[in-house]
Amino acid sequence: MTQFIKLLARNQLALAGGIILSIVVLVSILVPILPLQPPDVTNTADRFMAPFSEGHWLGTDHLGRDLLSRLLWGTRLSLAVGAAAAIVAAVIGSAIGIVAGYFGGTTDNVIMRGVDMLMAFPYILLALAIVAALGPGLMNALIAVAAVNIPFFARNIRGITVGIAHKEFVDAAKLAGKGHLTILTTEILPNVVPVIVIAMSTTIGWMILETAGLSFLGLGSQPPQADLGSMLGEARSALITNPHTSVVPGLMIFIIVMSINLLGDGVRDALDPRLRSGALSRPKPTTTVARQSSPPHGPGEGVLDIRELETQFHVGKRVFKAVNQVSLNIEPGECLGVIGESGSGKSVTALSVMGLVASPPGVITGGAVFHGGQDLVGARYSTLRRLRGDKVAYIFQDPLSTLHPLIRVGEQLAEAIRVHHPVGKAELRQRAIDLLNDVRIPNAESRVDSYPHEMSGGMRQRVAIAMALANEPEVIIADEPTTALDVTVQAQVLSLLDDLRREHNVAIMFITHDFGVVAQLCDRVAVMYGGQIVEQGTTDDILANPAHPYTRKLMECVPELGAGRRELAAIPGLPPAVDDLPPGCAFAPRCHKAQAECTKAPIEMTRGGGRAVRCLYPETKLVEEEPA
Amino acid sequence: MGGYIVKRLLSAIPVLLGITVIVFLIMALIPGDPATAILGSYATPENVEKINRDLGLDKPLVARYFIWLGNMLTGDFGRSFSLNRPVIDEVLERFGATLVLAGTAFIICTIFGIIAGVISAARQYGLADKAITFAVLIGISIPSFFLGMMMILAFAVERRWFPVSGMYAIYGGGDLADLAWHLVMPAIALAVVATGVIARLSRSAMLEVLRQDYIRTARAKGVHERRVIWTHALKAAMVSIIPVLGIQAGFVLSGAVYIEIVFQWPGVGRMLVNAILQRDILLVQGGVVFVAACYVLFNIAVDVAQSLLDPRIKT
Numbered sequence: 001m002t003q004f005i006k007l008l009a010r011n012q013l014a015l016a017g018g019i020i021l022s023i024v025v026l027v028s029i030l031v032p033i034l035p036l037q038p039p040d041v042t043n044t045a046d047r048f049m050a051p052f053s054e055g056h057w058l059g060t061d062h063l064g065r066d067l068l069s070r071l072l073w074g075t076r077l078s079l080a081v082g083a084a085a086a087i088v089a090a091v092i093g094s095a096i097g098i099v100a101g102y103f104g105g106t107t108d109n110v111i112m113r114g115v116d117m118l119m120a121f122p123y124i125l126l127a128l129a130i131v132a133a134l135g136p137g138l139m140n141a142l143i144a145v146a147a148v149n150i151p152f153f154a155r156n157i158r159g160i161t162v163g164i165a166h167k168e169f170v171d172a173a174k175l176a177g178k179g180h181l182t183i184l185t186t187e188i189l190p191n192v193v194p195v196i197v198i199a200m201s202t203t204i205g206w207m208i209l210e211t212a213g214l215s216f217l218g219l220g221s222q223p224p225q226a227d228l229g230s231m232l233g234e235a236r237s238a239l240i241t242n243p244h245t246s247v248v249p250g251l252m253i254f255i256i257v258m259s260i261n262l263l264g265d266g267v268r269d270a271l272d273p274r275l276r277s278g279a280l281s282r283p284k285p286t287t288t289v290a291r292q293s294s295p296p297h298g299p300g301e302g303v304l305d306i307r308e309l310e311t312q313f314h315v316g317k318r319v320f321k322a323v324n325q326v327s328l329n330i331e332p333g334e335c336l337g338v339i340g341e342s343g344s345g346k347s348v349t350a351l352s353v354m355g356l357v358a359s360p361p362g363v364i365t366g367g368a369v370f371h372g373g374q375d376l377v378g379a380r381y382s383t384l385r386r387l388r389g390d391k392v393a394y395i396f397q398d399p400l401s402t403l404h405p406l407i408r409v410g411e412q413l414a415e416a417i418r419v420h421h422p423v424g425k426a427e428l429r430q431r432a433i434d435l436l437n438d439v440r441i442p443n444a445e446s447r448v449d450s451y452p453h454e455m456s457g458g459m460r461q462r463v464a465i466a467m468a469l470a471n472e473p474e475v476i477i478a479d480e481p482t483t484a485l486d487v488t489v490q491a492q493v494l495s496l497l498d499d500l501r502r503e504h505n506v507a508i509m510f511i512t513h514d515f516g517v518v519a520q521l522c523d524r525v526a527v528m529y530g531g532q533i534v535e536q537g538t539t540d541d542i543l544a545n546p547a548h549p550y551t552r553k554l555m556e557c558v559p560e561l562g563a564g565r566r567e568l569a570a571i572p573g574l575p576p577a578v579d580d581l582p583p584g585c586a587f588a589p590r591c592h593k594a595q596a597e598c599t600k601a602p603i604e605m606t607r608g609g610g611r612a613v614r615c616l617y618p619e620t621k622l623v624e625e626e627p628a
Numbered sequence: 629m630g631g632y633i634v635k636r637l638l639s640a641i642p643v644l645l646g647i648t649v650i651v652f653l654i655m656a657l658i659p660g661d662p663a664t665a666i667l668g669s670y671a672t673p674e675n676v677e678k679i680n681r682d683l684g685l686d687k688p689l690v691a692r693y694f695i696w697l698g699n700m701l702t703g704d705f706g707r708s709f710s711l712n713r714p715v716i717d718e719v720l721e722r723f724g725a726t727l728v729l730a731g732t733a734f735i736i737c738t739i740f741g742i743i744a745g746v747i748s749a750a751r752q753y754g755l756a757d758k759a760i761t762f763a764v765l766i767g768i769s770i771p772s773f774f775l776g777m778m779m780i781l782a783f784a785v786e787r788r789w790f791p792v793s794g795m796y797a798i799y800g801g802g803d804l805a806d807l808a809w810h811l812v813m814p815a816i817a818l819a820v821v822a823t824g825v826i827a828r829l830s831r832s833a834m835l836e837v838l839r840q841d842y843i844r845t846a847r848a849k850g851v852h853e854r855r856v857i858w859t860h861a862l863k864a865a866m867v868s869i870i871p872v873l874g875i876q877a878g879f880v881l882s883g884a885v886y887i888e889i890v891f892q893w894p895g896v897g898r899m900l901v902n903a904i905l906q907r908d909i910l911l912v913q914g915g916v917v918f919v920a921a922c923y924v925l926f927n928i929a930v931d932v933a934q935s936l937l938d939p940r941i942k943t
Contacts, residue, residue, distance in 0.1 A: 117646030120927075121920050124882035125900075126650075132904040132912040133654050209771055213886055216773050217901050232774060236890070239777055240785050240792075250774035258769035265765075282752045282838040285853040356848055358839070381853070389850035396848075401841040406863050406938060416849045451939045467849065 014266020020259040028076035036069040040224040048242045061231075061245050062238050070226055071248055077227040079256070081142050081220075082208030088146035089207070090200045093153025098188055100154065101161025102180070112158065118151040127210065131219045138211075138227065141220035145210045153199060160195045164188055201267060205260030212253050228253050285385075286355035287311070289364045289378040300370025303474045303507050304353065304392070305329040309367035309377075311345075311352045314360070320579045322348040324531035325367070328509075330475060335501060335508040337522035337539065339515065339554065341571075345531040346511045350477045352377075353509075354388050371475075390420040393468035395478040399460035403452040409436075409463045410448035416470040435466040439496060458489035462496070469500060475507045482517065494520055516558045519543055527551045530576045530586030537611035545620040547613040550587045585615070593617050632935060636928045647920045648700070652693050655913055696913075705914035710906040715914035719896060723918065725795055726895035728807070730884045732815040734877055737822035742862075742869065744823070745830020749838065750857045760827065767824030772883050776817035776890035783813060793892040814891040818883055822876040829872050833865040840864070867938050874930035878923055 027034075037055075043064035051059040051067075058067035100111040118126065127144040134140035164170065165188070173183045214220040215229030226234070228249045235245035296307040311323040323345045330336045338346045351357045353369050353376065369376040371392065376384065396402040404412060413435055414428040423431065429448065436444035439462040452460055461481060468476050478497065482490040498521055501508055510522055518525050518539060525542055527535040527550065535548040546552040553571045576586045584599040585591070591598070598616055605612045608622030680686050687695070699706070705715035748760040784792040790813045796802050797810070837843065838861050846860045847853075885897030892898070896915055903911040935941040 113642075114646070117643055117650060120643050120647060120924050121650075121916075122878040122882040122923050124885055125916050125919055128885070128900050128904060129651055129654050129912060129916045132900075132907075132909065135907070136905065205769075212771065213773065216771075216886065217889060219901065219904060232777075236777065239781065243781050246774075246777050246781075250771065250777065253771050253774060254769055257771070258765065261765060261769050282749060282835050283844070285847060285856070354848065356844055358844075385850050385852060387850070388848055394845070394848040396841060396845060398841065402845045404842040404846070404860055404864065405940065406867070407860075415851065419850050419852065419855075453940050464845075467845075 011266040011269060013262050014269075017259040017262025017266065020255065021263055024075065024256055024259065025079065027072060028079050031072045031076045034072070036072060037066040039065060039069040039073040039226070041065065048238065048245070051244050051248075058248050059244055061235065062242070067245065067248050070231060071228075071252060074226050074228045074231050074249060075252055075256070077138075077221065077225070078208055078212055078229065078253070081138060081211045081227060082204055085142050085146040085149070085207045085211060086200050086204040088142070089149035089203070090153050090196055092146070093150040094157045094192065094196050096150065096154040097157030097159075098161050098184060098192065101158040102165050102184060102188060104162070104165070108158070111154070115151045115154045118148070119155075121148075123148055124210070124213070127214065128219075131214060136219045136222065138215070138221040138225070141211050141214040144214065145207050148210075149203060149207060152203065153196070156199050157192055157196060160192050161188060164191050198267065198271070201260075202264045205257045205264065208260075209253065209257055281360050283358035283360075283362075286381050287352065287357040287359040287362050287364055289355075291364070291366050291378065293366060295366070295368040295375060295377065298368070298370045298375055299373040300329070300368075302329045302331040302334075303371065304509065305370040306349070306353065307368045307370070309349060309352055309369065310365045311348050311357055312363050312365050314363055318579045320577075321531050321581065322362075323352060324581075326528070326531070326533055327367075328526055328533070328536075330507045330509055332474065333501070333505045333507055334524065335498075335510060335522045337510045337512060337518040337525040338528060339512055339518055339525060340528035341513055341554075344528040346513075346528045347479050349528070350394075350479045350509060350511050353477060354392055354394070355379075355384050356394070386420070389416055389468075389473070390471045391473050392475045392477065393471070393473040395461075395464050395468045395476060395481045397480040398484040399457060399464050400452065400484075402464060403460055405452055408449050408451055409455070410450075413448075413463070413467055413470060416467045420471050431470075435470060436463070438469065438500070439463070439466045441466075456489075457485050458493060461485060461489075461493055465493070465497065465500070469504065469506075472504060473506060475509060477509045477511070479511045480513070481510075483512070483514075490517075497521065513554075514558065515543075515555050527554065530581055532586065532614065533605075533612075534587065534614045535612065541609075541611055547611065547618040547620045547622060548587075548615045549591050549593055549617075549619060552619055629932075629935075633928075633932055636931055640924050640928055643924055644921055647924070648697055648917055649693070651913055651917050651920075652696060655909055656689060656692065700914075700917065705918070706910040708903070708908050708911040708914075710903065710908040710911065715911050716918075718899065718911065719915050719918050722894060722896040722899045722915075723922070725893060726881070726884050726888070726897060726919075728795075728811065729814055729818065729887065729893055729895055730877075730881050732811055733818035733822070733880050733884075736815060736819040737826055737876060737880065738873055740819075741823040741826025742830045744827035745869075746834055746857060746862055746865075748827065748831040749834030752835065757831075760831075764824040764827050767820045768828070770820065771886075772817055772821055773886040773890050775820055776814065776887055779813050779817055780890070793890075795894055814887045814893055817890070818880060818887045821883065822880050825879075826869070826872065826876055830865065830869050833868045834861055836868075837861045837864045863937070867934070870930060870934045870937065874927050877926055877930075881919065881923060 043060075046056070046060050046064040047062055049056050049060040049064075051057065053059055056066050056068065058071060061067055061070065096111060096115070100108045126148045130144035130147055131140055134143065170183060170187050173187050211220055212227060212229030212232070215227050216233040218230070218233055221227045221230045223230070223234070231249035232246060232253070235249065239246050300307070306326060306328040309323055309326045310321070313320040313322055326345070326349050328336065328338070328349070338349065340346045348357055348362070352364055355364075355376070357364070364377055367377060371387065374383070376387070403409065410429060410432045413432040417423055417428060417431055433444045433448050436447055441447050441459060441462050447455070447459075452463070455463070464481070481497070482493050485493060494517060497508065500506070508521075510517070512518060522539050524537065525539050526533050527542075527548060529550050535542065535546070535551050542551060543555070546555055557571065571590060576589070582588065582599045584597075584601055585594070585603050588594040588598040595617070603614050603616060605614050606618070606622060611622050613622060685692070703716055705719065707713070708715050708718055711718055744760050744764070748757045751757045780792055783789045791797065791810050795807065795810050797806050842864075843856060843861055846856045851860065884895055885901065887893065888895040888898040889901060896919060900912060900915050903915065
């Protein structure tokens with residue numbers, strides 16, 4: 001609760017709304033004891049006096065009545081009627097909703113069909129029908145506005161109640177032999193009250209507006225009594241000659257409704273956990289780059305050369321060092337595996353290459369990525385965009401969420417080509433079909449017109465691979481492309497990727513957490529842990545003799561067919577939180593060989609025999625390199 | 629697709645029947661005597677009896693409902709005593725004017741609401757976003773009838789850019805240009821609140837979509853950001869925007885009542901308000917049922933549009 005109030009107070013607009021509303025409410029409560037002139041006493045000699053006249057701060061209306069007095073009395077009435085309508089609607093609507101939600105079945109069906117029918121009316125039309133039957137008058141307007149809002153409460157509260165009605169504590173109460181009425185009032189009601197209050201706070205402004213509207217039409221409060229709406233309605237005939245009589249009540253309605261809206265928005269935002277965590281911010285077209293030191297010099301080696309890359313996530317005051325001084329390079333046609341647990345920074349490394357890390361909160365804070373002699377980190381958007389998909393293409397993890405659900409796969413394929421090369425429509429379609437054939441999708445001619453949801457997971461991932469191949473890129477960055485797939489489908493997709501790599505001579509950076517996959521596909525492998533590379537070398541060397549204790553543990557996690565005797569290992573403990581890393585080895589807390597000095601100072605890479613390892617006590621001694 | 633439309637139309641029948649039941653009950657069960665209302669409190673008993681017989685009020689409730697429903701199905705909505713003409717003629721004539729006004733306002737709020745929402749989301753926390761968010765806040769807080777009056781003051785009285793009221797000029801008007809000229813202010817006044825609501829919703833729908841993986845895929849393909857926003861993201865966001873368009877259409881249709889009063893637009897809303905003040909029950913009944921039925925049909929059109937956009941909806 002206190003946190004909620006703090007959040008609310010931090011939102012200045014909501015605070016302003018709250019203060020304005022409090023003042024308005026306070027004044028309208030105090031109206032009877034304020035030294036105001038009587039609101040209904042007419043004095044035609046003083047009609048239409050301008051604002052700031054003597055004795056009449058806001059002037060007078062068409063009957064010479066003091067506008068300030070009428071305004072404050074009218075505000076009091078409008079607020080009272082609006083609030084009363086909100087309470088009536090909330091009580092009746094919630095009662096209906098709770099009964100429907102709690103009893104369910106036929107009761108629920110009958111009630112909710114009725115509610116649906118009420119909701120089928122254009123809102124004010126129903127209110128008009130009710131007023132038509134009851135006759136004009138403020139009380140009748142109140143009833144009408146309350147009545148048309150009942151369905152809104154009924155539907156919302158029913159939804160909440162259905163969720164609660166099947167909770168354990170309700171079942172327990174039933175088993176204890178409590179009656180329905182007792183359960184409804186003692187178990188259900190306390191849990192839905194907060195929702196009712198929130199729903200009320202969001203609709204009360206609307207109800208004030210609606211009752212004012214009915215009064216404006218002459219169907220609400222009747223003379224001489226006036227709420228804000230009827231003041232405005234009466235003033236309308238003098239709009240052109242004496243606009244101030246219209247402006248005064250109109251502005252008041254506006255101020256009230258706006259302050260309620262501001263406050264309501266603030267309440268909603270403060271209650272929304274997604275806003276608190278910043279999860280509702282949109283990622284920009286490229287990752288923000290804020291390098292703190294001068295970047296390494298190019299031109300770099302191979303098709304892709306990542307040097308001392310640092311990518312962080314800035315969430316509030318916390319800094320998550322997802323990628324910390326990572327250097328990797330990929331030769332043409334080579335397949336490099338990057339392996340590690342979730343949170344090791346492997347995916348962020350992959351996404352940083354083309355500036356695809358969601359930003360905010362992602363920021364590239366250091367390093368460089370060289371491709372074709374230029375540094376991609378900090379490159380202009382237009383440069384990155386031209387390279388994306390054309391020279392460096394991606395395949396992502398879950399093909400269901402990574403393909404656009406509302407666009408036919410053929411069009412998505414064609415688009416990948418079209419954004420880089422001017423190709424005619426008919427040819428695009430043919431190329432899309434060819435691509436689907438390339439990735440061994442049967443009936444490509446008809447599949448090209450399918451939507452992603454009409455395909456299986458494996459098919460979808462083939463489409464994603466086809467999309468990556470569309471422009472014959474130099475590098476494909478595959479970010480766990482098989483993780484979301486069935487094991488048999490995984491194997492098919494992997495062998496497809498392997499074939500395609502040879503056919504098209506494309507380099508692949510393959511992100512995975514599975515050493516089995518690495519063994520099958522990759523020439524070299526880099527092992528990541530806590531945002532750093534802890535071991536690097538050829539796949540054969542590392543598989544034969546892992547040097548880093550973490551690598552060994554990771555390899556033991558791979559099940560082997562036909563080797564069922566061996567106990568499948570899991571690494572005890574969890575990967576570290578990258579906002580609070582120890583100064584030395586991040587794996588030390590989970591490592592059986594860890595010594596005190598492992599966590600004292602940063603550990604450098606030891607290199608030898610084409611391998612590298614970041615460990616003081618490696619499992620295998622690397623071959624010493626000849627000093628140059 | 630055709631099958632889907634038929635299915636939706638059939639499912640509307642109970643809703644339409646429900647609407648007639650509700651309107652009938654509201655009018656029939658509420659205390660108050662239409663005959664006295666029509667004739668005044670000094671009416672002779674014979675005359676009261678005659679009116680009751682004319683209105684069919686001497687029969688049981690259920691019978692009255694079915695007679696009323698049967699008549700309506702044959703296009704007979706009864707006769708308005710205040711205007712002394714068939715209700716259906718009056719309603720159809722007035723509904724045309726309302727349709728022009730509300731339809732225009734609906735087009736305005738849809739186009740501008742979505743554009744504003746998309747720009748706002750694309751420039752989240754930027755200057756454009758702040759300006760739009762602020763404008764939206766003002767827009768959804770200002771009562772349309774007050775806004776209409778202020779527009780008249782500013783753009784019809786102070787500067788004579790637009791006519792003060794009405795649908796056509798009294799002398800020499802009547803063509804499309806004249807109608808358009810008269811339509812500008814009331815349509816805008818009517819559209820403002822709905823524009824704000826749609827803009828707000830579009831913004832949050834877009835923000836939701838822009839975080840999705842398929843947007844990252846589009847960017848990874850090298851699709852230009854403009855196209856990512858206006859094609860990939862907007863298309864997906866429309867799935868949650870379209871239902872709100874349906875709801876907002878109802879608000880626009882409702883709000884037309886106020887705007888028709890302020891701008892003296894000869895629409896069905898103004899007719900209803902006058903009918904209520906005259907206690908012309910049959911006219912109110914007929915008008916409400918007719919407009920509500922049209923709204924139900926419009927919502928079916930919205931569902932159909934939704935199914936055209938989203939292939940995942942089973943048709």
